[in-house]
Amino acid sequence: MEHQSDIAYGNHFLMGYLGRDLSHTGLGLKFDFIVVHESGHEWFGNNITSKDIADMWVHESFTNYSESLFTAYYWGKAAGQQYVNGIRENIENDRPIQGAYGVNQEGSGDMYYKGANMINNIRNAINNDTLFREILRGLNKTFYHQTVTGKQIEQYINEKSGINFDKVYEQYLTTTQIPTFEIKFSKDNKYVSYRYSNCVKGFDMPMVLKSEDAQVQLHPSTEWQKQSLASAAQANLFNPIAIEYQYYLSCKEVH
Numbered sequence: 527m528e529h530q531s532d533i534a535y536g537n538h539f540l541m542g543y544l545g546r547d548l549s550h551t552g553l554g555l556k557f558d559f560i561v562v563h564e565s566g567h568e569w570f571g572n573n574i575t576s577k578d579i580a581d582m583w584v585h586e587s588f589t590n591y592s593e594s595l596f597t598a599y600y601w602g603k604a605a606g607q608q609y610v611n612g613i614r615e616n617i618e619n620d621r622p623i624q625g626a627y628g629v630n631q632e633g634s635g636d637m638y639y640k641g642a643n644m645i646n647n648i649r650n651a652i653n654n655d656t657l658f659r660e661i662l663r664g665l666n667k668t669f670y671h672q673t674v675t676g677k678q679i680e681q682y683i684n685e686k687s688g689i690n691f692d693k694v695y696e697q698y699l700t701t702t703q704i705p706t707f708e709i710k711f712s713k714d715n716k717y718v719s720y721r722y723s724n725c726v727k728g729f730d731m732p733m734v735l736k737s738e739d740a741q742v743q744l745h746p747s748t749e750w751q752k753q754s755l756a757s758a759a760q761a762n763l764f765n766p767i768a769i770e771y772q773y774y775l776s777c778k779e780v781h
């Protein structure tokens with residue numbers, strides 16, 4: 527475990543977490559989980575510290591995501607996505623990630639796996655890894671050796687990305703609902719309609735769907751919107767399995 531100047535190690539020099547793969551993909555056994563995870567806390571936890579333990583996700587969500595970044599660095603970006611995808615199996619959606627303020631209360635343990643998936647959603651929505659990296663580094667520069675509120679971190683990401691993620695934070699940090707992304711193809715397959723349901727009021731997470739030969743930028747809301755489909759490659763982007771793989775949500779085709 528990592529605490530400023532007081533470090534304890536108890537992983538028995540095994541790969542994974544005590545020899546177990548938390549990602550269920552094989553990737554988690556390629557490194558000593560404790561060394562990587564606790565090192566991540568040098569940035570989120572030690573450098574930036576939450577004022578109230580209700581915002582402990584600031585430590586654990588980003589540090590958990592650092593495992594995915596570590597995986598991507600050594601085994602490629604696809605492996606990083608596979609890792610963050612694999613850890614979803616550990617999400618319980620038992621109670622919200624954000625705890626109650628002012629009463630020394632931590633939120634759900636979902637602050638690890640689900641929190642990392644929320645960050646990955648945000649990264650995929652930004653669709654600019656250079657900028658995403660600048661945001662992670664910028665957070666650590668701006669809030670260097672400070673105690674912060676979760677809100678400050680949220681606002682910094684909004685400001686630097688130019689995207690308002692307030693509804694994304696509300697959805698993933700304060701509820702246990704998994705939003706549904708509904709898609710409906712027109713009979714002639716010339717366009718697709720889409721919207722969010724089973725979500726907080728006004729949920730509007732942007733999404734970029736892409737493959738090797740197509741890309742589309744969406745800003746769905748709870749109202750139906752239409753996207754014309756110029757090619758088969760573009761239509762293929764609206765594959766529920768592919769969308770769920772990239773974003774932590776439930777995607778279903780409705781008729």
Ligand SMILES: [Zn+2]
Binds near residue numbers: 567585589
């Ligand atoms: Zn941790």
